[in-house]
Amino acid sequence: MSPPSGAELLRQVKSRIDEVDPAEVNELIDEGVTIVDVRGSEEFATGHLPGAKSIPRGHLESRIEGAAPDRSAELILYCASGSRSAYAARTLKEDLGYERVRSMTGGITLWKDRGYDVEVPRALSSEQRERYSRHLLIPEIGAEGQQKLLDAKVLLLGAGGLGSPTALYLAAAGVGTLGIVDNDEVDLSNLQRQVIHNSERIGTPKVDSAEQSIRALNPDVQVRKYPVRIDSSNIVEIIEGYDVVVDGVDNFPTRYLLNDATVRLKIPVVSASILGFDGQLSVFKPYDGPCYRCLFREPPPAELAPSCGANGVLGVLPGTMGLLQATEVIKLITGIGDPAIGRLLLYDALAATLTEVKVHRDPDCPICSRDPDEIADEELGVFPDYEAFCAAAG
Amino acid sequence: MATIKIPPVLRPSVGGEKEIGASGASVGEVLRDLAANHPATQEQLFSADGELNRYVNVYLNDEDVRVLDGLNTAVSEGDVLVILPAMAGGR
Numbered sequence: 001m002s003p004p005s006g007a008e009l010l011r012q013v014k015s016r017i018d019e020v021d022p023a024e025v026n027e028l029i030d031e032g033v034t035i036v037d038v039r040g041s042e043e044f045a046t047g048h049l050p051g052a053k054s055i056p057r058g059h060l061e062s063r064i065e066g067a068a069p070d071r072s073a074e075l076i077l078y079c080a081s082g083s084r085s086a087y088a089a090r091t092l093k094e095d096l097g098y099e100r101v102r103s104m105t106g107g108i109t110l111w112k113d114r115g116y117d118v119e120v121p122r123a124l125s126s127e128q129r130e131r132y133s134r135h136l137l138i139p140e141i142g143a144e145g146q147q148k149l150l151d152a153k154v155l156l157l158g159a160g161g162l163g164s165p166t167a168l169y170l171a172a173a174g175v176g177t178l179g180i181v182d183n184d185e186v187d188l189s190n191l192q193r194q195v196i197h198n199s200e201r202i203g204t205p206k207v208d209s210a211e212q213s214i215r216a217l218n219p220d221v222q223v224r225k226y227p228v229r230i231d232s233s234n235i236v237e238i239i240e241g242y243d244v245v246v247d248g249v250d251n252f253p254t255r256y257l258l259n260d261a262t263v264r265l266k267i268p269v270v271s272a273s274i275l276g277f278d279g280q281l282s283v284f285k286p287y288d289g290p291c292y293r294c295l296f297r298e299p300p301p302a303e304l305a306p307s308c309g310a311n312g313v314l315g316v317l318p319g320t321m322g323l324l325q326a327t328e329v330i331k332l333i334t335g336i337g338d339p340a341i342g343r344l345l346l347y348d349a350l351a352a353t354l355t356e357v358k359v360h361r362d363p364d365c366p367i368c369s370r371d372p373d374e375i376a377d378e379e380l381g382v383f384p385d386y387e388a389f390c391a392a393a394g
Numbered sequence: 395m396a397t398i399k400i401p402p403v404l405r406p407s408v409g410g411e412k413e414i415g416a417s418g419a420s421v422g423e424v425l426r427d428l429a430a431n432h433p434a435t436q437e438q439l440f441s442a443d444g445e446l447n448r449y450v451n452v453y454l455n456d457e458d459v460r461v462l463d464g465l466n467t468a469v470s471e472g473d474v475l476v477i478l479p480a481m482a483g484g485r
Contacts, residue, residue: 252480273480276402296480300403300449346476351412355399357453357476360461 010083017089020102022111025049025076034068035076037108038088047118049078049111057088064092071098078104078111122147128220132174145334146174150220152333155179155242157230157258159210161318162248162272162325164196169326171214171221175333178214179242181226182206193315230254232381235261244329247271248322252299257381259284259292263368264375270328272321277314279321279347282340282359283328286368289341294362317349396424398475407434416475421454422465424475439477451478 004012029035035052037044044054053067057079068075075098077085085103092098104111112118124132124143128150135141135149152175156163159182167178184206186197201209207225214221226238230249235257239245245262247269249255255271262269268285271292284291324345331337346355363369367379398414408414409432416431418424425446429436441447445465452459453476459467469475 278402296449296451298449300479344478346478348412355456355476357451357456357478358458360458 010086013090014086014103017086017093018102019082019086019105020076021105022114022116025078025104025111026114026116028074028076033074033076035078036064036067036088037079038077038085039079039108043080045121045123047108047120049108050117050119052078052119057084060088060091061096064096064098068098071096072100075101076104077101079107081107081109083107128174131218131220135173140336141334145336148334149174149330150176152244153177153179153242154329154333155181155239155245156248157181157245157254158248158250159194159196159206160184160190160248160250161193161274161313162322163246164194164210165319165322166246166248166326166329167210167214168196168217169323170329171218173326173330174218174220175329176220177222177224179224179226179238180207180210181228181230181238182210183227183229193313193318195319230257232257232377235380236265236377239267240265242267244332245269246325246329248318248325253381255292256299260367260375260380260382262286263291264372264380266372268332270325270332272325274313274317274321276312277317277349279317279324279349280344281321281324281328281347282344283332285332285339285341286372290359290361291365291368293367294365295344295359297362314349320347320349395471396469396473396475398424398428398477401477401479403479404435404438404477407438408432418469420465420469421452421459421463421467421475424469425452425465438479449479452476453478 025035029050035049037048037052037054038057038060040056041054048054055063055067075092077088079085082103082105085107089101089103092101124146129136132146135146136143154170154175154177156167156178159167159180163180163182167180170178186201186204186206186209188202190197191199196213197206197209205227207227211223211225214223228234230238239261245258245267247255247258249258258269263286266286268283270283272279272281282295328339331339342359344357344359346357361368367375395415395417398416400408400412400414405411414428416424416427418427425439429439439447439450446452454462454467454469455474
């Protein structure tokens with residue numbers, strides 16, 4: 001007897017196994033039946049049955065026990081059209097003793113024709129694998145961490161000295177959504193340090209200039225622009241839904257307002273400030289650590305708060321502090337390392353020293369000692385002498 | 395003698411110095427010694443009743459003196475005091 005043709009062999013194999021129609025599989029999915037996709041991993045990546053596990057046919061015998069340890073449990077295999085899964089079902093039935101294995105008729109092609117759900121796995125594209133290859137090579141980040149970054153929404157308060165480097169590096173790192181709040185326009189005096197802008201964009205709104213730079217750097221990043229001044233009437237609406245807020249604002253009233261609103265919404269804030277040659281940085285993660293009001297119970301009087309007018313700053317300093325902020329943001333999103341929660345880092349650029357002091361939760365904190373639901377709208381950003389604060393500073 | 399680290403906003407009050415040595419057995423004594431030698435710091439550090447102003451944080455080495463004994467916290471030879479008012483510059 002001559003060996004069978006390919007078509008004849010397939011016919012013989014199908015006669016020895018059980019098949020199942022896509023309609024029945026569609027009902028069994030809800031009951032949690034184990035479904036295995038035996039196509040190649042690249043085919044799987046283009047879309048698969050909801051909840052299906054991927055075991056390419058070449059790895060079937062060695063990997064099936066990981067996906068289906070119980071040989072008496074119901075098991076459904078499928079491929080593109082029902083041929084490879086038929087061979088795979090025969091192997092599992094006859095060689096490995098799977099008692100209730102079936103092959104889905106017509107494969108995922110018929111499944112799709114019937115209009116049933118297809119799940120497209122969230123895999124990095126080949127371009128993304130190349131772009132983020134240096135992240136993928138660090139086990140602490142890897143594909144999973146990169147996906148977290150791509151899914152993350154980070155709000156930057158200010159596209160100025162601190163916001164410029166933070167936005168650029170977070171965009172480069174692939175943070176999927178960057179919100180930018182800034183109502184200023186690019187000025188020549190900004191360009192000594194605000195590296196996201198450039199000479200050609202003087203007079204352009206900073207949010208537009210920042211968006212152009214981010215898009216040119218990484219088209220994966222969605223930019224949301226808020227060309228407004230943040231205040232108690234709009235803050236909750238703007239920050240809600242973000243995973244992390246980066247605080248680079250230049251005045252105390254807004255810092256206290258931001259603190260109160262983020263505590264209420266339980267959004268962590270990566271906060272930094274700069275003056276001259278000195279920088280401060282801390283991470284305020286509501287209820288896990290202290291808040292800004294725990295650290296600074298009261299703002300200093302205006303004469304000791306040189307933040308209202310123009311002050312000198314070494315151009316590179318916001319770069320240093322902004323990148324420390326970006327680093328903390330990435331740590332919070334990916335869950336690696338020890339974020340600077342409960343610690344205040346003091347950077348002295350001239351001395352080249354980094355000093356650290358402890359920050360404790362204040363049991364009497366007017367904001368974070370209370371339940372977030374108890375913090376009312378009118379309490380957000382309550383600040384002594386709000387109107388007079390900067391006027392007094394001249 | 396303890397070392398006091400002076401923040402940028404207070405440096406004009408101490409002749410531009412970043413670090414000042416001061417004597418005393420407690421945080422309060424050390425800071426009052428600073429104020430005695432640099433009177434411009436008196437009002438910035440202390441309220442009228444002699445307490446630390448609420449907007450000034452003082453750390454002994456790396457610990458907030460509010461969680462220690464406040465101005466009564468004992469200071470040893472070679473300790474470092476950090477005076478820290480809030481800063482808000484971002485631009």
